[in-house]
Amino acid sequence: MFFHQKELQFHSKPDRPDPLYAKKLQEILGGQFGEISVAMQYMFQGWNTRGNEKYKDLVMDTGTEEFGHIEMIATMIARLLDDAPVNQQEDAASDPVIGAIMGGMNPHHAIVSGLGATPENSAGVPWNAGYIVASGNLLADFRTNLNAESQGRLQVARLYEMTEDKGVRKMLSFLLARDTMHQNQWIAAIKELEEKDGVIAPATVPKEWEATEFSHTLFNFSAGEESKAGSWTEGRAPDGAGNFEYVSSPEAHAEKPVLKPAPKYMHNTLP
Amino acid sequence: MFFHQKELQFHSKPDRPDPLYAKKLQEILGGQFGEISVAMQYMFQGWNTRGNEKYKDLVMDTGTEEFGHIEMIATMIARLLDDAPVNQQEDAASDPVIGAIMGGMNPHHAIVSGLGATPENSAGVPWNAGYIVASGNLLADFRTNLNAESQGRLQVARLYEMTEDKGVRKMLSFLLARDTMHQNQWIAAIKELEEKDGVIAPATVPKEWEATEFSHTLFNFSAGEESKAGSWTEGRAPDGAGNFEYVSSPEAHAEKPVLKPAPKYMHNTLP
Amino acid sequence: MFFHQKELQFHSKPDRPDPLYAKKLQEILGGQFGEISVAMQYMFQGWNTRGNEKYKDLVMDTGTEEFGHIEMIATMIARLLDDAPVNQQEDAASDPVIGAIMGGMNPHHAIVSGLGATPENSAGVPWNAGYIVASGNLLADFRTNLNAESQGRLQVARLYEMTEDKGVRKMLSFLLARDTMHQNQWIAAIKELEEKDGVIAPATVPKEWEATEFSHTLFNFSAGEESKAGSWTEGRAPDGAGNFEYVSSPEAHAEKPVLKPAPKYMHNTLP
Amino acid sequence: MFFHQKELQFHSKPDRPDPLYAKKLQEILGGQFGEISVAMQYMFQGWNTRGNEKYKDLVMDTGTEEFGHIEMIATMIARLLDDAPVNQQEDAASDPVIGAIMGGMNPHHAIVSGLGATPENSAGVPWNAGYIVASGNLLADFRTNLNAESQGRLQVARLYEMTEDKGVRKMLSFLLARDTMHQNQWIAAIKELEEKDGVIAPATVPKEWEATEFSHTLFNFSAGEESKAGSWTEGRAPDGAGNFEYVSSPEAHAEKPVLKPAPKYMHNTLP
Amino acid sequence: MFFHQKELQFHSKPDRPDPLYAKKLQEILGGQFGEISVAMQYMFQGWNTRGNEKYKDLVMDTGTEEFGHIEMIATMIARLLDDAPVNQQEDAASDPVIGAIMGGMNPHHAIVSGLGATPENSAGVPWNAGYIVASGNLLADFRTNLNAESQGRLQVARLYEMTEDKGVRKMLSFLLARDTMHQNQWIAAIKELEEKDGVIAPATVPKEWEATEFSHTLFNFSAGEESKAGSWTEGRAPDGAGNFEYVSSPEAHAEKPVLKPAPKYMHNTLP
Amino acid sequence: MFFHQKELQFHSKPDRPDPLYAKKLQEILGGQFGEISVAMQYMFQGWNTRGNEKYKDLVMDTGTEEFGHIEMIATMIARLLDDAPVNQQEDAASDPVIGAIMGGMNPHHAIVSGLGATPENSAGVPWNAGYIVASGNLLADFRTNLNAESQGRLQVARLYEMTEDKGVRKMLSFLLARDTMHQNQWIAAIKELEEKDGVIAPATVPKEWEATEFSHTLFNFSAGEESKAGSWTEGRAPDGAGNFEYVSSPEAHAEKPVLKPAPKYMHNTLP
Numbered sequence A, B, C, D, E, F: 001m002f003f004h005q006k007e008l009q010f011h012s013k014p015d016r017p018d019p020l021y022a023k024k025l026q027e028i029l030g031g032q033f034g035e036i037s038v039a040m041q042y043m044f045q046g047w048n049t050r051g052n053e054k055y056k057d058l059v060m061d062t063g064t065e066e067f068g069h070i071e072m073i074a075t076m077i078a079r080l081l082d083d084a085p086v087n088q089q090e091d092a093a094s095d096p097v098i099g100a101i102m103g104g105m106n107p108h109h110a111i112v113s114g115l116g117a118t119p120e121n122s123a124g125v126p127w128n129a130g131y132i133v134a135s136g137n138l139l140a141d142f143r144t145n146l147n148a149e150s151q152g153r154l155q156v157a158r159l160y161e162m163t164e165d166k167g168v169r170k171m172l173s174f175l176l177a178r179d180t181m182h183q184n185q186w187i188a189a190i191k192e193l194e195e196k197d198g199v200i201a202p203a204t205v206p207k208e209w210e211a212t213e214f215s216h217t218l219f220n221f222s223a224g225e226e227s228k229a230g231s232w233t234e235g236r237a238p239d240g241a242g243n244f245e246y247v248s249s250p251e252a253h254a255e256k257p258v259l260k261p262a263p264k265y266m267h268n269t270l271p
C-alpha cells in the first residue's frame, strides 16, 4: 500500500523555459533506463521475492523512492514547457531561433499533454514493460539493477553537459548522487550474494548438466586477436572452476543440419 | 563483414517432436534475453566502440558466436515442430492429449512460419530493439552484458527442468557452459575497468557536479527496517568515497510544486 | 514523494493454486485497463494539472491507491502460481489435465519471472504507455477515467465468473466496490465541470472557429435507418446549442482530390 | 460491405505547403485519438454488438464517416508536403529557416512515403490497435467513445491555434463541428442506457458479489485534504445506492504478505 | 468518403462453435498479413498516389473490398465464440477436453471483448501500422501487394487444413479465390509498369549514381556453392544491363574502420 | 555458424560530420526495410527452409552479406556524429544553424548511444521483428524479398538526393548496386518457381477448395471506373485459369448478420 506526499524529494525548477531541453529530459523519465523503468522494475522484483525479506525491503525502499523521481522530473518538464512558443507561427517565419524550437520540440508536449510531461522517451516512443526485469533470482536481478543505475547515471551526466540552466543542473546533481548510492548498494548486495553462492548465476545448476569443457573458453569469431590481450584468456576464471582458454580458430561441433521436408498440408515449397 | 558456415556450432537434434516445448524454447531465441538480444547487443556495442580495440574485439568475438546460437536454437525449434498435429481436428475432439497440444502450441508455428522458428518470445511477441543496450561506456555496457548472460543462463536452467528429452538437454548443456564463460569474461573485463577508474559509472563526472551528501544514503521509503541489516547501511561504500548511512524517516527537500496555469491557447482547464 | 507500507490494502490469498487463472488475472494487472494503466494515468494527470488543486488532489489520492491494487493483484498471481506443474513432463504425457495446464499457462510465469507476476496482459503482451491519457483538460480526462473504471469493472466481473475460488472472489469483490466508487466520483466530478462550462470539451473553442452547421447532424453512412430511432436524431442536443438532425443520404461537400505529381527527386512513379 | 466515393466529405486544401505542420497533423490521423482510432474502434464495436441493432447502426454510421475523415486528413498532409525542401542541402547550410524545416519535418514523409501521409502519430510512432476499445458492453464503450471525441476535439483545437493557414483552418472547423456532434450523440446514448440500468457499468453485477462497504468511500492516499472539498465526499452518490464518505487516514485491511519460497527447480534465490 | 451496407460480401457462419479456431482465425484478421493490413495498406497507397488515376482507382477498389473482408472474418469469429465455455470451471477440472479449450483460447475473447473479435493476431498481439507499406512508387508497392496476397493466401490455405467445419471452409474458399484474383491483378499491373520502365525499382536512378560493377554479382558469403546452380549466377540478368557473375570468395573493398575517440563530454570510455 | 572480419565490405567515410543526416540514415539501418530487416529476414528464411538446399544457400549467402551492410551503415552513422554540437548551448542560443541541428538531431545519438548508431528508424522507433517474413513457402517469400529490395533501393535513392557529401554518396552507390543485384536475383528465382508451379501462391491448393467463380473478377468498390482501363479487367489472367472480369456494381452474396445475444455471464449489454 502506498502513500503520497505532495512536497518533492528535491528541487525541480529551471531558471528559464526550454522546450527543446524538455524533449531531451524525457529520456530519463520514460526511456529504457528512465525513472519509470527503475520504479516498476524494483516493484516487480519486490513483489516476486519469495522469502529473503531483507532484500525485498531493499528493493521496495529503492523502488518507492524512484516513483518520487518520476514526479520530480515530470514537474521539471512541465516547467520547462511554460511559454513554449506553440502558437507563434508568424514569428517563427521570420525568427529562425523560434523556428528551430518549434521544429525541434516534441509535438506531443503541445498537442497531446497540454504542456505536461508524457510517459515517453526523448524520441516520443511510449514506455513499455519490455524494458524491465524481475526474475526471482536476486543475483541476476541485482546485476540488472546495477546496470540500470549505471546507464541511468551516464545519461544524466550527458544531459548535464547539454544545459547551462542552474536549476536544471541542481536537480541533475541530486540524481547523479542517488545513482551513485544505488550503484554502491547493488555492488554491496551482489558481493553478499556472490560470497555465499559463487559468481555464476544461477548458482543452483548441477555440474553434470553443463558441458563444462566449454565453460572457460573464448572463441575468436571476429578475425584479429586483439581480444587475446585481456584478463579473460588465461589464468584462473572468476568462478574458480577452471582456467581461461583461447581458441584462435573455432570449429563446428556438429554437422550441417538438413531439415525434414514439410508435410504437404503445410503448403510450404516441397523440394 | 561476415561469413557463414553451414555446420552448426553444436548439436541441435531432439529425440522426439514436441510442439509445446518448441513454443517455450522461443523465449531464449526471441525473448528479452534470447540469443537475438545478445547477438545484436554485442554488435552495436562493437560498432559504437571508439578506440579500445581490445574490448571491441571481445564484443565482436562474442556477438558473432551468438548469431550461431540463434541458428542452433532455430534449428532445434524446427525439429521439435516436425509432425506437429496441426491438421488433426477430428482426433483432437476425442483425444484430450492432442487437444492440449493444439490448444497450447504457438499458432504462428503452423499458420505463419510453416513449422519454422519465429523471431518472437514464448508468448508470441515479436523481438524488438528496445531490449538492447550500447551506450559507448564500456563499464556500463559490460554490466549490461553480465546481466544478460545471468538472466539468459537462468532461463536455460529453467528450460532444462522442463524437458526430459536428451537431445534438447544436450544442446542446453552447451548453452549453460557458454553462458558460464560469458559471465566469467564480463566479470574479468569489469574488474579491469573498475580497477582503472573506480566502480561508479561513468567515472568522468566531476565531483562538483554531484550533490555528494546524498551519495551514500539509504532512505527507508518502504516501512519496516529489514533492509537495515544489509551491508549497504554502514561501513565504507564500495566507491571508497564515503560511508553508508541509513535514514529511517526520509523527508522532502523541496516544497510542494504549484504549476503555472496553462496559457489559454492550450485549451487546458483553467483554474 | 511516495511511501510504502507492506501490509496490503485488502486480502489477496487464493484457496488453491491455479496457473491458468493466474494467466487470466494478468489482464487486470498489465492489460489496457489494468491497474498499471489507471495508476500511471492518474499520476500523469496529477503531475500535469496546472492550478485546480482540488482536482489534482483527487487524482493523486486515487492514483496512489491504484499502486496498492497493482501490489494486491501481483501478490495474488504469485500465490496462484505456487506449485505450478512446470517440471512434470512425464506426468503431463499421461495426465491430460496437467497437459492442459502446462499448455495453457503463460510460459513467462515459469521461464521469465520464476513464479511471479509479470507487467503484461493476459496474452503476454507487455504493458505500454500508449494506453494512458493525461491531456491537461480535466473534463476530457475525467471522461477517460470514467471509461477506464467502467472497462476495468467489466473485466473484473467477467473474471469473477471464471473462478469458484473463494479467496480470489473475495479480492475481486473489493475491486468491484472500488471501481464502483471510482465511477461514482468521476461522474460527480464531470457533473461539476459540465455545470460550469457546458458538456462539449474543450469548452474554450470560440464559436466562430466551428462549422456549426455540422455540429448537430447524424449522417446515415451505414445503410439502414435503425439509428434514427435514438434520442440523438431529434430534439434539443445536450449542448443546448441546437437541435439534432438526421441526414439519410449524406453527400460530399468537396471535390475529388487530385494531387500534384511528385517531384522527380522523390523517385515516385511519375504519371 | 463498404463502398468508396472519391469526392471528399469536406475541403482539404491548404493555402501553402508546410512540412512542419504536416508532421503535427499526423497526430489526429495516426495518434492515440486520431481518426484511425475512432474509425477502427467504432467498427469493432459494431461488429461485436449482439442484438441492439439501433446502437449497432449508430456506431456503424459514425465509424464509416470516420474513414472519410482519415482520407480528408491524409489528403491535407500530402498537400502540405508539396515542395518540401528535402533536396536542398546547400541552401539549408546557409538559410537557417530551411534548416529548421529540414531538421523538424518527419523524415518518413520524404524517405518512406514519398510526400504522403503515414499511419503514424506526430512523433513518428506507428498506430497500433492497443489504442482501441470494443468490449461488448455498450455503456462502457459509449463512455470510451465520448472520451475519444473529447480528446480528439481538444487536439484539433490545439492544432487550430498552431496555424494561420485558412485552408487548414477550414478543414479543422469541420472536424471541430463533427466532434461536437459526436460528443452530443454519445452523451444522449449514454443517458438512454443509464436511465434504463443505472450509472455503474456493468449493471449486471449482483449486489452480493461486491464488498459494498467500500463502494462510496474516498481514501485520502495523497497527503492534503484539498480533495475533500469536492462533490464526491458527501451526499448521495450518483448510483443512488449510498452516501459518499471520506477517510482521512486509510488503513490496510490485510496483513503483510509473505510468499512461499520458490521450489528448487525454479532456480530462484532460496532464502 | 465511404458508405457501409450491412449485408456481408459472403457467407460467414460456422456449423458449430469453436473457440480454439476463433483464436487461430485472428491471424488473417489482425496479423501481419491479415485483412486489416491489406485494407489499410491499399488505402494509404491510394491516398498517396500523385497522378496515375487508373492505378489509384485500382488500389481503392481493392482496399475498400478488404474492409468488407475484415467484417466477414470478425463476424465469423464472433460466431465461433458463441457458447465458449468461459464460466465452467467445475467441469473443466474433471473434463480435460473443456480444460484444453479454456487453456487454449485467447483470454481476450472472454475478458476484453465479450465474445467478439479483437484487432490482434493469433498470439494476441495488437495490429500495428509497422506492417504496411505505401511508398509513392507504384512498382515497389505493387510488389508489396503481390507479396501480401501471397502470404495471405498461404495462411488461408493452412487454416483450411485446420478445420473440418463446412461453414468456415465455405468462407475460406471465397478468401482463397479473392487472393487468387488479387495476385492475378498485381501481376498484371506489375507487368505493365515493368514493360514501361524496366524491372529495377525505382527506375529513375541515373546510371552514374550506381557502382554498377556490383550490380550483377552473387557473393558466396555462406560456405557451400549450392546456390551457384541457380539461374542467378550466369546469363543475362533480368534488367538486361549485364550478365550475372558469381564470386566464390568475397573480399573486403574497404579497410578496417577505426573510430575517432569520443569527446570527453560524452562520458564514453576513453581509450 | 558465423565468422567476422573487421575490414568493411565497402567504404564508409563521410567528407564531414552531419548529425541531421545521421538521423535520416537510420531509416536504412533500423527501419521497416533497413538492413536489419533484410539480414534477419533472410536468416529466418534460410533456417526454416526444409529441403531445397539451392535456395537455402542463396538466402544464406545474401543474408550474411546484409549483416555486413548493417555494419557499414552503423560505421557511417558513427562518423557523421563526430563533433555533433551537443554541448554548445550558449552558441545555439545565438547561432540558429546550430540551433536547427540540435533541435533536429535524434536525441538518442547523444544521450543513449554516445555518438553511435542505434537499432532504430529515422523517427527513433526501435526495430521490431514484426517487419519480417519467413513462411516456409519460397515463392511467397521471394516476393517478400523482391519487395524489400525494391523499397530499400527506393529509400537509398531518396537519401542520395538529400546529401552532397561525396563519401556518403559513394557508400550509397554501392548499396544501390547491391539492391539492383538482389532485385535481379529474386526476379530470376521467382521465375524459376513460377515456371515449375504456376504464378499463384501457394501452388498446392486443390481447385475444389476454391470458389473459382470469384478468382478473376475486379469489383468496382471505389466509385469511378478508371481502373477498368487496366490489363486486369479483360483477357487471359496470368494464372491461365480464366479470363479477367469487371463488375461495375458489386453486390452482397450474404445476408445481414445478426449475432446471438451474449450470455448473461458475459456482462455485455443485453438487447
Ligand SMILES: [Ca+2]
Pocket (backbone or CB within 6 Å): A220, A221, A222, A223, A224, A225, A226, A227, B057, B058, B061
Ligand atoms: Ca577476435
Ligand SMILES: [Ca+2]
Pocket (backbone or CB within 6 Å): A057, A058, A061, B220, B221, B222, B223, B224, B225, B226, B227
Ligand atoms: Ca524499509
Ligand SMILES: [Ca+2]
Pocket (backbone or CB within 6 Å): C220, C221, C222, C223, C224, C225, C226, C227, D057, D058, D061
Ligand atoms: Ca444507418
Ligand SMILES: [Ca+2]
Pocket (backbone or CB within 6 Å): C057, C058, C061, D220, D221, D222, D223, D224, D225, D226, D227
Ligand atoms: Ca489528499
Ligand SMILES: [Ca+2]
Pocket (backbone or CB within 6 Å): E220, E221, E222, E223, E224, E225, E226, E227, F057, F058, F061
Ligand atoms: Ca553459398
Ligand SMILES: [Ca+2]
Pocket (backbone or CB within 6 Å): E057, E058, E061, F220, F221, F222, F223, F224, F225, F226, F227
Ligand atoms: Ca473504381
